[in-house]
Amino acid sequence: MRTERSSACKPLLYSFLLLAGLMLLFAPQSFSDKCRMSFASAFQRPLAVGTDLSVLLRGHEQSASVVSDSQYRRLRNFQANTALWLREERQKVEGLTKLPGRTVWGGTSFVVADIITSTMNKTCGELLINRGKEDSLAEGQFVLGESSIIGTVHSVGSHVARVKLITDPESKIPVSIANLDVGRVMKGIGGHSATVCLLPTKYKIETGDIVWARKKPGFLNRSLIVGTVGHCKSSDESPSTWEIIVKPSCSIERLNSVTAIVQGPEGNTEHAKPEYSE
Secondary structure, eight states: OOOEEEHHHHHHHHHHHEEEEEEEEHHHHHHHHOOOOHHHHTTTHHHHHHHHHHHHHHHHHHHOOOOOHHHHHHHHHHHHHHHHHHHHHHHHHHHHGGGGGGSSSSSSEEEEEEEEEEEEESEEEEESSSSGGGGGGTTOOEEEEEEEEEEEEEOOOOSSSEEEEESSSEEEEEEEETTTOOOEEEEEOTTOOOHHHHHHHHOOOOOOEEEEEEOTTTSSOEEEEEEEEEEEOOOOOOTTEEEEEEEESSSSGGOOOEEEEEEEEEGOOSSSSOOOOO
């Protein structure tokens, strides 16, 4: 019996709510404002409790992310000191990368030359440049491209010179790898590669390690980057030594100009002993 009454009341209740909604929809604004104010007055306390709870929760969330004044100052000072240190280090790096643009570098001067012709294949790697004896160039001087060693002056005329690239099969320059203070000879193997010989496998070498051209009295007064290790494995002929392939650190074939390092009189010690071994 109760179920039948409940089923009969549902349509009546729905009709009543629909009629009340329509009346409120078309009622004057003054009447709807009175209804809204009455509702707010009747439920003022429950609404206030909800608002206070929301503010309290939000305050806990903010307190978790806000630091004290002293901690803020410490963080601010640390950030300022770090920014200054980074700026100073960046200036040092920029000074090194702009090395060829400087007039004097530890008793050394630099001569910028345009490339007249270039030959790069498996049997030869050479550049012909428009500077010579009249510009203080001499055989054996190192040549830079993009601030890295790319070769040495091979022969010199009055106004032209021939540069032997590090990839030329006749090229041999003293090098060291990564942080190892072990000198070895890097030989060109043609194309766009060179190889480092006779380095024992007891030394840890990895692909990507930097290869440095070592100091050479009278020609280079500090080590400079020459390339990176492109491939290394134990030699098939001598398993106790590395077989290391070196890739130049710049795209030599894309260069339009190079810079010859002319060692000044201060660092000219022709009879000093070389810092490498075959």
